[in-house]
Structures are given as C-alpha cells and as structure tokens.
Amino acid sequence: MTFDYAPAPESRDVAKLRSSYGLYIGGQFVDPFGGEAFKTISPATEEVLAEVATAGAEDVDRAVLAARKAYDEVWRALPGRERAKYLFRIARILQERSRELAVVETLDNGKPIRESRDVDIPLAAAHFFYYAGWADKLPYAGLGPDPQPLGVAAQVIPWNFPLLMLAWKIAPALAAGNTVVLKPAETTPLTALLFAEICQQADLPPGVVNILTGAGETGRALVGHPGVDKVAFTGSTEVGKEILRTLAGSRTKLTLELGGKAANIVFDDAPIDQAVEGIVNGIFFNQGHVCCAGSRLLVQESVLDPLLDKLKRRLGTLRLGDPMDKNTDIGAINSAEQLARITALADSGVAEGATRWSPECELPGTGFWFAPTLFTDVAQSTRIAREEIFGPVLSVLTFRTPDEAVEKANNTPYGLSAGVWTEKGSRILWMAQRLRAGVVWANTFNRFDPASPFGGYKESGFGREGGVPGLAAYLAKGSHG
Amino acid sequence: MAEDRIGVRKTYKLYIGGAFPRSESGRTYEIVGGSGHFLANAAQASRKDARDSVVAARKAFPSWSAATAYNRGQILYRVAELLEGRRSQFVDEVALAGGLSPADAQREVAEAIDRWVWYAGWSDKIAAVAGAANPVVGPYFNFSVPEPTGVVAVIAPQSPSLLGLVSVVAPIILTGNTCVVVASERSPLPAVTLSEVLATSDLPGGVVNLLTGFTAELAPGLAAHMDVNAIDLAGVEWSVVAELEHAAADNVKRVLLPSETDWYTDPGTARLTAFLETKTVWHPVGV
Numbered sequence: 144m145t146f147d148y149a150p151a152p153e154s155r156d157v158a159k160l161r162s163s164y165g166l167y168i169g170g171q172f173v174d175p176f177g178g179e180a181f182k183t184i185s186p187a188t189e190e191v192l193a194e195v196a197t198a199g200a201e202d203v204d205r206a207v208l209a210a211r212k213a214y215d216e217v218w219r220a221l222p223g224r225e226r227a228k229y230l231f232r233i234a235r236i237l238q239e240r241s242r243e244l245a246v247v248e249t250l251d252n253g254k255p256i257r258e259s260r261d262v263d264i265p266l267a268a269a270h271f272f273y274y275a276g277w278a279d280k281l282p283y284a285g286l287g288p289d290p291q292p293l294g295v296a297a298q299v300i301p302w303n304f305p306l307l308m309l310a311w312k313i314a315p316a317l318a319a320g321n322t323v324v325l326k327p328a329e330t331t332p333l334t335a336l337l338f339a340e341i342c343q344q345a346d347l348p349p350g351v352v353n354i355l356t357g358a359g360e361t362g363r364a365l366v367g368h369p370g371v372d373k374v375a376f377t378g379s380t381e382v383g384k385e386i387l388r389t390l391a392g393s394r395t396k397l398t399l400e401l402g403g404k405a406a407n408i409v410f411d412d413a414p415i416d417q418a419v420e421g422i423v424n425g426i427f428f429n430q431g432h433v434c435c436a437g438s439r440l441l442v443q444e445s446v447l448d449p450l451l452d453k454l455k456r457r458l459g460t461l462r463l464g465d466p467m468d469k470n471t472d473i474g475a476i477n478s479a480e481q482l483a484r485i486t487a488l489a490d491s492g493v494a495e496g497a498t499r500w501s502p503e504c505e506l507p508g509t510g511f512w513f514a515p516t517l518f519t520d521v522a523q524s525t526r527i528a529r530e531e532i533f534g535p536v537l538s539v540l541t542f543r544t545p546d547e548a549v550e551k552a553n554n555t556p557y558g559l560s561a562g563v564w565t566e567k568g569s570r571i572l573w574m575a576q577r578l579r580a581g582v583v584w585a586n587t588f589n590r591f592d593p594a595s596p597f598g599g600y601k602e603s604g605f606g607r608e609g610g611v612p613g614l615a616a617y618l619a620k621g622s623h624g
Numbered sequence: 625m626a627e628d629r630i631g632v633r634k635t636y637k638l639y640i641g642g643a644f645p646r647s648e649s650g651r652t653y654e655i656v657g658g659s660g661h662f663l664a665n666a667a668q669a670s671r672k673d674a675r676d677s678v679v680a681a682r683k684a685f686p687s688w689s690a691a692t693a694y695n696r697g698q699i700l701y702r703v704a705e706l707l708e709g710r711r712s713q714f715v716d717e718v719a720l721a722g723g724l725s726p727a728d729a730q731r732e733v734a735e736a737i738d739r740w741v742w743y744a745g746w747s748d749k750i751a752a753v754a755g756a757a758n759p760v761v762g763p764y765f766n767f768s769v770p771e772p773t774g775v776v777a778v779i780a781p782q783s784p785s786l787l788g789l790v791s792v793v794a795p796i797i798l799t800g801n802t803c804v805v806v807a808s809e810r811s812p813l814p815a816v817t818l819s820e821v822l823a824t825s826d827l828p829g830g831v832v833n834l835l836t837g838f839t840a841e842l843a844p845g846l847a848a849h850m851d852v853n854a855i856d857l858a859g860v861e862w863s864v865v866a867e868l869e870h871a872a873a874d875n876v877k878r879v880l881l882p883s884e885t886d887w888y889t890d891p892g893t894a895r896l897t898a899f900l901e902t903k904t905v906w907h908p909v910g911v
Contacts, residue, residue, distance in 0.1 A: 269761070285753060287892075380876070387873035392866025399876065556875065575905045576690075585907045592760035596768050596902045601853065602876045607902050610758055610768065620892070 148462065151469040153256045158246040160333065163194040166202055166356065167339035169209035170349025176201040181358070183332055186253035187466050187475040187510040195332045198355035200364045203324070206353040207370040210295040210322040213350030219292055219320050221348075223279030230275030230318060232345040237268035237310075240341065244334055248306055249466045251333040253475030253511070254429055256467050266591055267310035270609075273593035274314035277614055281319065284611050290618040292320030293396055294372030299362045300335075301378045302328035302477050303432040303533075309335055311608045312375050313352060314593075319617035321373065322351045326365055329358040330478045363389070371395060373617065377434075380531075380557070380602050398606025398616045400434065400598055402531040403559030405580065406552035407437030407588060408542075411446045413564035417586065419453045422537070425562055425588040427461065427515055430476055431535040434603075435560035437588055438532060441548055444541045451519065451539070458515050459502040473535060476511040485513050485534030492518045492527035497538070523554060531557070545570065549577045558600030562588045581607070636666045636812070638673060638836065639819035641680030642829015648672050653837070655813060658723015666812050669837035671845040674804065677833035678851055681775045681802040684830030689772045689800035697747030700798055703825045704740040710821060711737070714786060714814060721785045721811035735888055736787040743794035743896075750799060750896055763909040770900040772800035773878055774853030777846035779839055781859045785811035787887045789818065792858050795895035797831055801854075804833045804846060808859065812836035840864070847871040854878035854899050858885075 163180065165172040179197040184190060198206070218226070237244065241264045248259040281290050296316045300308035305327055316323050327335035339354045355361055359382075366374045367389045373396040376386055380401040390397055407425045409418050425437025442450055466474035476482040493499050497518040506512040513534055521528050521538045528538050542548040552561055561580040563571055571585045581599045584590060591597065596607040606616045636655075637644040646652075649670035655663045688696075707714070711733055719729035754770040776796050781788030785808045796803050807815030819834040835842060839860060847855055848871035855877050857865060865881060872879050880898045 383876065384873045387876065388870050391869035391873065394881070401876070571907065575903075581901060581903060583903065583905045585905060587764065587906055587908050590760075590762070590764060590906050592758065592762075592766070595758045595760050595766050595906070596756075596904050598902065600773075600901050600903075604876060605878055605901075610756060612768075612902050620894070 148470045152465065153246060153249075153467045153469055155246060155250070155467065157243045158250060159243075160193050160247065164196065164332070164336045164356070166196050166198050166206070167336065167352070167354040168202070168206045169353070170343065172339070175199060181329065183251060183330065185250050185510070186330070186477050187507070189509050192250055193333060195336070195356045198326070198357040198361045202355060203361065203364040203368055206324045206355050207295055207368050209350040210324050210353050211370060213348055214294055214322040217348045218322050218351050223281060223320075226317065226320065227275045227278035229345055229347050230271050230278060230314065233341060233347070234268050234271035234275060236341045236344055237264065237271060240337070241265065241268065244306060244337060246467070247333050247337060249474070251331045252302065252305060253466050253477055255471040255474045257469055257471065258429060263304055263307045266593070267306045270310040270314045270593040274318040274614070278318040281618065284614055284618070286615055286618055287620040290319075290620060293617060293619055294321060295370060296321045296323045296373040296375060296617065297365045297368060297371040298323055298325040298375045299366060299378065300325065300327055302331040303429060303434070305331040306334040306338065308377055309338055311377075311613075315608070315613045316375070316617045317351065319614055321617050324353040324355060324365060326355045326357060326362050329356070332356040366390070373397070375616065376400070383604060399604035400606070400608060401602065401604040402557055403434045403436070403599065403603050404439060404529065404531055404555045404557045405435055405437050405560040405562065406439045406441050407562035408441045408548050408552060408564065408574065409443060409446065409450060410565035410567070410570065411443040412566045414566060414586070415446070415450060415453060418564040419450070419457050421562065421564060421586070421588045422454060423457055423461070426537045427473060427535050428589050430473055430513070432477060432481075432533055433589065434531075435582060435589065437562050438537060439528060440537055440539045441551055442539060442541050444543050447541055454517070455500065455502070458517065461502070461515055463504055463512065463514065464507060473515060476513050476534065479511055481533065482511040482513060485532055485536060488527060488530060488532045489516055489536055492521070492525060492538070495522070495525040495527070497521045497525060497527060523551065529555065545574065549574065553579045556602040559598075559603035560584065634664070636664050636816045636836065638667050638669055639816070639823065639832070639834040640673065640677050641683070641833065642823060644819075644823070647837070648676070655811075657720045663720060664813060666816070666836045669835035669842060671842065673835060674842050674845050675849070677804040677835060678775060678846070678849055680830040680833050681804050682851055684802045684828055685775060688797070688802055688828055688831050691800070693748035693751070696798060696800065697744050699826045700744035700747065700794065701741065703821060703827060704737055704744060706821045706825055707737045707740060710817070713817065717814045717817055718784070718786050721813055722783060732784050732787045736790040739787065739790050739891070740794050743798050746896060747798050750893070750900075753893065754897055754900060754902070758904070765907050765909055766904065768902050768904045770799065770897070771903050773899045773901055774801060775851060776801045776803045776899050777849070777852045777855040778803050778805040779843050779857055779859040780805055780807050780815065781885070781887070782808045782810060784887055786814040786818065788858070789815050791887050791891060792856055792895065793832060795891075796856070796899050799896060799900055801899050802831045804852070805835065806839055806842045806846070806859070807834060807836050809837070809839050843868055844871060847877070848874060850875050852877060854880070856880040856898070857882050
C-alpha cells in the first residue's frame with residue numbers, strides 16, 4: 144500500500160505584487176522612455192504575475208548616469224562604517240521579508256518553495272550580512288593598504304537563483320564602495336524589483352542601486368555602455384564570450400561566472416546511500432538549473448549496478464509538481480524556451496545511442512515540466528556528455544582507475560565544479576588536487592556560503608564570488624598598493 | 625691584452641621543449657645594436673614554432689604544476705645563481721641590445737637577478753596570502769587554494785630587454801604555470817642567453833619556451849590558440865589589444881593588459897595572482 148501526501152501549499156497571500164513595475168533608477172520607479180513592457184509569468188501555471196518595463200538604450204544611459212552621480216557625490220566618500228550599516232539594514236530587511244521573497248521567487252521562477260525558503264533567501268541575506276562587515280575593513284583584505292572602488296558596476300544575472308545572484312553581485316560591489324546598475328533575467332525580474340523597494344525601505348541613497356528590467360538587448364546596452372567601469376556577468380558561456388568581445392580593447396574590469404558540466408565521481412568505497420543523496424542533490428536541485436550541477440555522474444565500474452538500482456529507486460520517490468507545495472522536490476522548468484532546449488538535448492541523447500530512463504512521473508497539464516531523466520550507456524563524445532543541459536538530466540559514465548576518473552572529469556572545456564565520493568581521505572585530496580575546477584565538493588554537493596569563494600576554471604569564467612576574492616573583484620589597489 | 629684572435633660567434637636559436645631548434649621556417653632576421661651596427665641574425669619564429677611551443681608547454685604542465693612549492697622555489701633560486709655567474713655576459717648583451725651605458729646595463733642586470741630571487745622566495749608563501757580557510761555556516765571544512773591557470777602565452781616587454789622579460793616570466797612559472805614567451809622583438813638576444821641559463825638549470829624542459837621573431841606575426845595565433853589558458857600582453861602596442869582580446873575570447877583566456885610600468889619598482893603580487901585560479905574544497909565534518 145502507498146501513502147499519498149496531502150497537499151501542503153504555501154499561502155500566496157504574503158506576496159503583494161503590483162500589476163506593473165517601472166524601472167528603478169535614482170531611487171525611484173520610473174516609466175521607460177520607450178514605454179515598452181513585457182509580462183512575467185509563473186512557469187508552473189503560465190498565469191501572468193505582473194507587467195514589467197523594458198529598459199531601452201536611453202534608460203540605460205539614465206541609470207548609468209544616476210549610478211555615476213551617486214558614486215561621485217555620495218557613496219565613494221561615505222565612510223566604510225556608514226556603508227556597512229546600510230548593508231546590514233538590507234540584510235535585516237531581507238530576513239524580515241524572507242517569507243514574502245520566497246513566495247515571489249517560487250511563483251516567478253518555478254522552483255520549489257522549500258528551496259527558495261531554505262536556500263535562496265537565507266543565503267541572499269547572509270551575503271549582505273557577510274559583505275556588510277567588509278565595508279569598513281577593506282585595508283585588511285590583503286589588497287594593499289588603500290584599496291579603491293572601481294566606480295559604476297554593470298551587473299547582469301541569470302534566472303536560476305534570481306535574488307541570490309543579485310546578492311552575490313550587489314553586496315560585494317556596495318561594500319567596496321561601487322554603485323551598481325543591475326539587470327535581472329527577463330523571466331525572473333520580480334524579486335529584484337522587490338529588492339528595489341527594500342533599498343527604499345533601507346533609505347539607501349538614490350542611485351547607489353539601480354534595477355533595469357529587460358531582455359538580451361537591455362543587457363547588451365548595459366555591458367557595452369561607455370560609462371561603466373566594471374561588468375559582472377553570470378550566465379551562459381556563449382553570452383560570456385560575446386561580452387568578452389564587446390569589451391575587447393577597453394579597460395573595463397570584468398568577472399564572468401559561466402556554464403559548467405561538472406563531474407560527480409563515485410568510488411567503489413563511497414558511502415552509497417549518502418552518495419545517492421548527493422547525486423540527486425547535485426543534478427535535481429533547482430530542476431538542474433544550476434551552472435555547477437553534477438550533470439556527469441562518473442561511477443567506478445564495480446559499483447555501477449548497485450548504485451544505479453538505488454539511484455533509480457530514489458528518483459522514484461521524488462515528487463514533481465506544484466512548486467508552492469512544501470513537499471515538492473522538483474518544480475517547473477523556468478520557461479518554454481528552456482524546456483525546448485532540454486527536450487532537444489535529451490532527444491539527442493537517444494539519437495546518439497544512450498539509454499534513457501525516467502521514473503513514473505505524472506506531469507501537470509499547464510506550465511513547463513520535465514521529468515527527472517537519467518542516461519546510461521553514454522559515450523564521452525555525445526552532446527549530453529559535453530554540453531550544458533541546465534535541466535534535470537543526468538548522464539552516467541564509468542571509470543576503472545582514479546587516473547581515468549580525473550582524465551574523464553577534466554575532459555571538458557568547462558571547469559566550474561566537481562564532486563568526489565569516497566571514504567578514503569588521501570584519495571579525496573589527491574582527486575581535489577587534480578580536478579581542474581573552481582569548486583570541489585567531497586562527500587557533499589551544491590553547498591554555498593558567502594565566506595566560500597565560488598567560480599570557474601577555463602571556459603567557466605574567471606573571478607570569484609564569495610570571500611575575499613569576491614571583494615577583490617570590485618576593488619583596485621590604491622596608490623600605495 | 626688586445627683581442628688579436630677571431631671571435632667565435634653564437635648562433636641565436638629558439639628554445640622549445642628544452643631544445644634549441646632553429647625556426648622550422650628557416651627564417652632569421654637581423655638584430656642591430658643601439659648604435660645601428662649588426663649584432664646577429666636571430667631566428668624568426670613562425671606560427672608553427674609557436675604551436676609547437678604550446679604543445680611543449682602543455683606537456684610540461686602536469687609535472688611542473690604538481691611539483692612542491694619548495695621544489696619550484698629551489699629551482700628558481702638556482703636560476704638566479706646561474707644568472708649571477710653570467711652577469712658580465714648579460715651586462716655586455718644588455719648594453720649592446722639597448723644601447724645602454726655600462727652603468728645602466730649593470731643596473732638592469734642587477735635588478736633582473738634580484739627580481740628573480742624575489743620571486744623565487746614567493747613560491748611557498750603565495751598560497752598563504754592568496755588562499756584561505758573559510759568559516760562557512762554548517763559542519764564543513766572549507767578551504768581555498770591558489771592553483772596555476774595552465775599554459776600562459778607572454779608577449780614580453782620590448783624594453784628593458786632582460787629586466788622586462790624576467791619580471792613577466794618569473795611570476796608565471798613560479799606558481800606552476802608553463803609558458804610560451806615572445807621575446808622583445810628588437811632586443812631578443814639577452815632572452816636567448818636567458819634560455820641557455822634555463823636549459824642548464826634544473827628547470828624542466830617545456831616550462832619556458834622562448835621565441836624570437838615578430839610580435840605581429842606570433843601574437844594573434846597565441847591569442848587564438850585553444851590550448852592556451854591565458855595571455856600576458858605586456859609587450860604589445862595598445863592599438864592591437866582589441867584584436868588580440870577578441871581572439872582570446874574564443875576559450876575565455878585570462879588576459880593581462882599592457883600598462884605603463886616602471887620595471888625598477890616593487891612589482892607587488894599582481895603578476896603572480898593574474899595567472900592563478902582559486903580552488904575551493906568542501907568536506908563535511910563529522911564522526
């Protein structure tokens with residue numbers, strides 16, 4: 144006999160959304176010059192949540208100007224301890240409004256409320272809390288006795304962790320004394336707009352934070368704007384390369400956090416139940432919309448069969464459905480476009496000879512959904528083993544020796560993250576030394592912390608977010624450096 | 625005593641994978657001294673020589689990057705010892721190459737040797753400065769360590785011919801990177817002599833590969849090369865930076881831009897950290 148879970152939906156009442164939002168420039172919500180707007184929908188139900196302004200080139204000008212004015216006239220000269228207090232205020236308001244933010248994030252993004260409530264929002268607040276403490280301690284960061292802010296930072300963030308990515312970008316920038324113009328992703332603008340309200344509640348000086356909503360055109364205008372001193376981008380490697388070409392020959396500082404195709408490596412002595420949980424967390428957390436997702440499972444050949452049995456059994460217990468339900472494990476795919484991309488890549492896996500498997504899984508009738516999917520018999524040359532899928536699709540490969548595991552794990556142009564599962568300490572460190580990836584999770588996966596630097600090797604980008612390196616990305620050495 | 629014998633001249637060659645080949649293209653170009661007189665015919669490296677150098681650098685990377693910091697520091701210090709022994713030769717060559725007075729040449733060579741010693745001492749200290757133990761929320765041990773970026777292409781400064789070269793190469797290899805260096809186009813001869821020093825030190829072949837030739841011919845191919853992880857543009861004109869950065873975008877190379885630099889001042893750690901990646905490792909804490 145089976146026990147069904149009763150529905151346990153989170154209430155939406157706490158989310159008080161306006162029907163339309165303008166651009167947040169110079170401390171005010173303003174209408175865009177062009178008067179254009181787009182709708183943001185819930186990917187779980189396809190209902191329209193709000194209408195959001197499209198920022199054009201003139202709006203980008205206006206926002207960069209507002210950020211410059213705030214930088215020159217207020218923010219750069221404000222003592223660090225005063226900047227710190229604004230950031231602490233923001234951290235506190237994020238905590239105070241965490242439930243509302245979690246609900247809005249889940250509505251707009253489609254991720255399970257459990258994840259936005261327990262991961263996205265608390266981590267976003269923690270980032271502000273962490274970097275607030277740096278604002279008045281910059282001479283102690285090891286970057287010279289008198290590190291200086293860069294100026295106006297243009298920041299473009301993705302849709303997978305909207306508020307958290309905003310926090311990763313804005314908190315260190317402001318702590319270091321920069322002002323920012325941030326563009327959230329077109330499919331998930333709402334928590335950034337709530338964040339604009341939070342800046343108002345915190346009495347943050349006008350222009351220190353500016354939020355421009357829009358799509359790729361807006362992002363292009365922003366990162367290519369001559370009034371910008373620093374560009375920070377998180378998103379696809381393809382767009383990252385486009386930004387590199389746009390900024391070629393300029394002195395604009397740049398950090399890029401791009402795609403990944405992480406290997407999650409399981410040795411024959413690994414604690415298998417723990418490893419199964421880690422594999423599931425590695426690729427099905429946030430529907431696999433994670434740049435550091437453990438999308439390539441490398442299993443030591445001798446334990447492949449028992450591991451696959453346990454993994455399949457575990458996947459059968461994942462609950463896919465209403466993201467607002469507190470028992471949901473897998474929510475909606477963020478957009479129809481992303482669903483099409485995942486579908487096409489999964490189809491290519493079958494076409495290239497891999498074996499596809501999904502648990503029994505009923506998909507809701509409206510919205511964008513993709514069942515957790517596992518591929519075996521995967522050759523390294525296939526698209527599902529090489530390309531970032533950014534969805535709940537796991538490719539399983541095998542290895543025999545540690546050397547082979549390292550070679551296969553590193554056989555990718557990416558280098559963002561990797562996982563290692565083994566009970567042997569010396570082997571963990573041996574592997575950690577050889578994996579060409581910016582983050583190595585050993586006997587765990589997908590952990591994040593403001594004190595812990597995060598970012599990639601190779602085509603996964605450069606620069607780090609979190610810790611002192613995350614601060615250094617927004618500072619130049621002073622005249623005495 | 626008068627020099628009444630005929631001198632034995634040196635053939636200036638490339639340094640690739642620990643060997644001294646001529647350019648596969650068979651080309652040379654004329655190097656003249658500060659006063660315009662003929663000094664030598666240097667090898668004019670081709671794009672094929674540059675690609676061969678990348679292969680050699682890639683091959684040397686795994687073992688060089690895995691060597692202990694102490695070991696790399698010892699090897700670099702040994703290079704400084706050999707430089708010191710060849711000091712008068714370098715003074716002569718630097719003076720001829722740049723048209724420097726004997727005093728200025730002495731100063732440049734002394735600074736270059738001292739710079740090499742300074743960097744050698746960084747090998748087992750940079751991780752303490754650029755790494756960290758991170759106090760994360762939750763029961764995890766979390767640390768960050770700097771690691772070498774990989775194969776770095778270097779367009780060495782056009783001048784000073786020796787000090788500029790040493791100042792860009794030492795910080796790159798010290799941390800475990802390997803490199804392909806295009807020497808000063810007009811004054812490459814001290815670089816060739818440096819490669820002879822490197823070849824007789826304990827530095828493994830392929831860690832430094834040194835090309836002489838035309839920057840305009842060699843830089844674009846290195847900037848676009850998909851197995852080069854980073855490029856130091858110290859010696860290029862600003863007018864070509866955009867084109868090179870555009871090519872470097874193909875595999876998201878780390879690019880260090882040229883800047884006005886007084887090579888005689890304290891270099892700081894910027895050239896060390898420019899070619900380091902931060903790796904963060906997590907592990908649960910428990911019984």
